[in-house]
Amino acid sequence: MMLADILTIILLLGGAFFFLAGTIGLLRFPDVYTRLHALTKADNVGLGLIVTGLAIQAQSWAAAGKLILIWLLVLLAGAGVSYLIANGALARGVAFWKR
Amino acid sequence: MSMLFFYALIGVGLFTLGLLALVVQPHLLQKILALNVMGSGVFLLLVALGGRSQPVVDVVPQAMVITGIVVAVSATAMALTLMLNLSRSSPGAQLPEDQSADS
Amino acid sequence: MQNLYIILALFLLLNLLAGMWRILKGPAAADRMLASQLFGTTAVAILLLLAQIESLMALRDVALVFALLAAITAIAFVRRNWPQEPDDAG
Amino acid sequence: MEAVGLWQSAFDLMLGFSLFGLAWRMLFCADLFKSIVLFITFGLLMAIAWVRLEAPDVALAEATIGAGLTGALLMSAFAKLRTLDNSLKSGQPLLPRPRLHVINFWIALLFTVLLTGGLAYAVLSLPSHSPGLSDAVMSQLDSSGVTHPVTAVLLNFRGYDTLLEMAVLLLSIQSVWSMAGMSDAGEVHTSPVLNVLIQLLSPVLILVSAYLLWVGAHAPGGAFQAGSILGAAGVLLVLSGRPLFNLKKSWLIRLMLVAGPAAFIALATLTLINEGQLLKYPVANAANYILLLETLATVSIGTTLLALFVGSQTEAVQQDQSHQ
Numbered sequence: 001m002m003l004a005d006i007l008t009i010i011l012l013l014g015g016a017f018f019f020l021a022g023t024i025g026l027l028r029f030p031d032v033y034t035r036l037h038a039l040t041k042a043d044n045v046g047l048g049l050i051v052t053g054l055a056i057q058a059q060s061w062a063a064a065g066k067l068i069l070i071w072l073l074v075l076l077a078g079a080g081v082s083y084l085i086a087n088g089a090l091a092r093g094v095a096f097w098k099r
Numbered sequence: 100m101s102m103l104f105f106y107a108l109i110g111v112g113l114f115t116l117g118l119l120a121l122v123v124q125p126h127l128l129q130k131i132l133a134l135n136v137m138g139s140g141v142f143l144l145l146v147a148l149g150g151r152s153q154p155v156v157d158v159v160p161q162a163m164v165i166t167g168i169v170v171a172v173s174a175t176a177m178a179l180t181l182m183l184n185l186s187r188s189s190p191g192a193q194l195p196e197d198q199s200a201d202s
Numbered sequence: 203m204q205n206l207y208i209i210l211a212l213f214l215l216l217n218l219l220a221g222m223w224r225i226l227k228g229p230a231a232a233d234r235m236l237a238s239q240l241f242g243t244t245a246v247a248i249l250l251l252l253a254q255i256e257s258l259m260a261l262r263d264v265a266l267v268f269a270l271l272a273a274i275t276a277i278a279f280v281r282r283n284w285p286q287e288p289d290d291a292g
Numbered sequence: 293m294e295a296v297g298l299w300q301s302a303f304d305l306m307l308g309f310s311l312f313g314l315a316w317r318m319l320f321c322a323d324l325f326k327s328i329v330l331f332i333t334f335g336l337l338m339a340i341a342w343v344r345l346e347a348p349d350v351a352l353a354e355a356t357i358g359a360g361l362t363g364a365l366l367m368s369a370f371a372k373l374r375t376l377d378n379s380l381k382s383g384q385p386l387l388p389r390p391r392l393h394v395i396n397f398w399i400a401l402l403f404t405v406l407l408t409g410g411l412a413y414a415v416l417s418l419p420s421h422s423p424g425l426s427d428a429v430m431s432q433l434d435s436s437g438v439t440h441p442v443t444a445v446l447l448n449f450r451g452y453d454t455l456l457e458m459a460v461l462l463l464s465i466q467s468v469w470s471m472a473g474m475s476d477a478g479e480v481h482t483s484p485v486l487n488v489l490i491q492l493l494s495p496v497l498i499l500v501s502a503y504l505l506w507v508g509a510h511a512p513g514g515a516f517q518a519g520s521i522l523g524a525a526g527v528l529l530v531l532s533g534r535p536l537f538n539l540k541k542s543w544l545i546r547l548m549l550v551a552g553p554a555a556f557i558a559l560a561t562l563t564l565i566n567e568g569q570l571l572k573y574p575v576a577n578a579a580n581y582i583l584l585l586e587t588l589a590t591v592s593i594g595t596t597l598l599a600l601f602v603g604s605q606t607e608a609v610q611q612d613q614s615h616q
Binding site for chain 3: 295296299300302303306307310314317323325326329330332333336337339340343344346348351352355356359360361363364367368371486489493496497500504507511512513517521524527528531532533
């Protein structure tokens with residue numbers, strides 16, 4: 001097994017872990033804002049790690065570039081949408097969680 | 100190989116589930132969603148059965164399904180317009196038959 | 203490697219199904235929207251893994267399209283279904 | 293690699309049952325907004341199912357339409373519905389139980405179960421191997437002008453399908469306009485973050501649309517997918533509040549709507565006269581004809597989808613003054 005393969009395995013498992021963390025956060029966190037926080041972990045880090053892991057295996061620079069582009073697009077859309085939803089929830093008076 | 104038949108059966112299930120909802124559910128938006136699910140069931144059946152020609156998958160059903168998806172979305176837009184127009188004249192977005200069953 | 207890819211894809215699919223609970227329970231519309239946003243990202247990851255398994259690079263285009271269009275539904279939700287300015291709703 | 297097959301089967305089983313379960317929860321739940329979100333998720337899973345069924349072209353079409361346009365359409369229509377019907381508020385169970393008589397419900401259920409059984413029997417009695425038309429497609433692929441079989445079927449072998457499909461799209465926009473009227477797709481208020489998002493996304497969308505159109509000649513992609521992306525780009529601009537165009541006045545829009553069908557009909561007539569058969573291109577020029585048709589079809593499909601989105605939400609023509 002080559003070094004690249006080992007690196008890929010580590011990165012993919014890390015990505016899967018962050019997706020799991022995001023899902024658990026989505027299910028367990030108490031209000032919209034904290035769930036938003038959990039969601040971005042899967043969006044940004046989880047997909048980022050998986051994309052990096054797969055890019056190592058890619059046949060060409062162009063293929064790796066496309067993978068990175070996909071990740072950047074998800075980042076961009078995720079950031080924008082997160083802001084819009086949080087802002088909208090705030091404007092609409094969705095309650096904060098209080099201990 | 101048997102996976103194709105599994106997907107085909109799921110397609111059958113989606114079609115009949117959608118049919119049941121189309122008949123039973125009163126709200127027109129639900130009926131529109133039901134029609135879409137029925138369509139998805141048919142598409143799934145077509146493509147799954149087209150996959151039986153191994154090693155090369157039969158692409159004619161796939162081409163038909165691509166056409167079908169675009170037609171389905173335009174039909175959905177039209178149905179939604181109809182629904183909105185109907186709910187302007189009578190509240191509830193339901194067909195007259197369903198409303199009279201209430202009284 | 204192939205085994206790892208498909209197991210991870212299955213794992214992500216299970217993740218997605220677990221997240222379905224949030225859509226079913228809500229409570230707010232925003233919660234449901236958030237969950238569907240997460241599903242979009244998960245679907246991108248699943249598609250990329252499947253692309254690697256079947257070495258079918260066209261599937262990356264599908265993932266690309268998903269990444270591009272994931273925002274549209276959420277924007278439609280925020281702009282139309284859930285207007286930011288309360289007096290603007292008409 | 294026995295284990296891989298096993299895991300793949302597990303994936304397929306999981307996916308299939310979730311599709312069915314999702315459809316069930318979507319269609320039999322009392323909250324319309326929940327149904328819509330579940331429908332969007334259903335579209336996501338369908339796209340993954342197409343991938344598993346070795347139909348990347350269909351996956352691409354499902355992704356462009358299911359992930360973007362249908363969701364936006366349903367969301368907007370539901371918002372409009374809520375302004376018309378005060379009882380609809382998301383988050384609370386709001387729909388009445390099925391109003392059918394209980395006997396009728398059981399009759400419907402019985403018939404559905406019987407139909408499912410019959411259809412399942414019919415499907416299972418099919419032979420497990422059937423060549424279909426794949427041999428015919430593959431043997432003629434060289435003379436089609438493209439190397440991707442799906443595009444060859446859509447634009448050459450069964451070009452009349454696509455011709456009729458363009459006609460259906462044109463009809464649908466006509467009926468939407470006749471029911472709801474045309475309006476300018478303009479709202480004025482914008483949000484700065486959304487503006488930046490749109491400014492970054494829309495050029496990429498148009499670029500990807502062109503890419504899919506071009507790649508369709510030899511790989512999954514083509515006019516339908518490219519057109520849907522173009523339509524999605526327009527929907528994004530409309531949603532962000534750009535006064536994109538004025539449908540009442542613009543002849544350009546009407547021209548773009550009919551460009552695809554018109555080109556198809558013109559070429560169909562030409563080939564009928566010259567070759568004696570509908571849409572039978574001379575082999576030497578087939579690639580050029582297909583590219584021309586696909587480009588115009590992309591423009592028309594994109595414009596139609598955008599106009600459908602805008603048109604389906606405008607006020608009805610006659611009732612503008614009588615209500616509110």
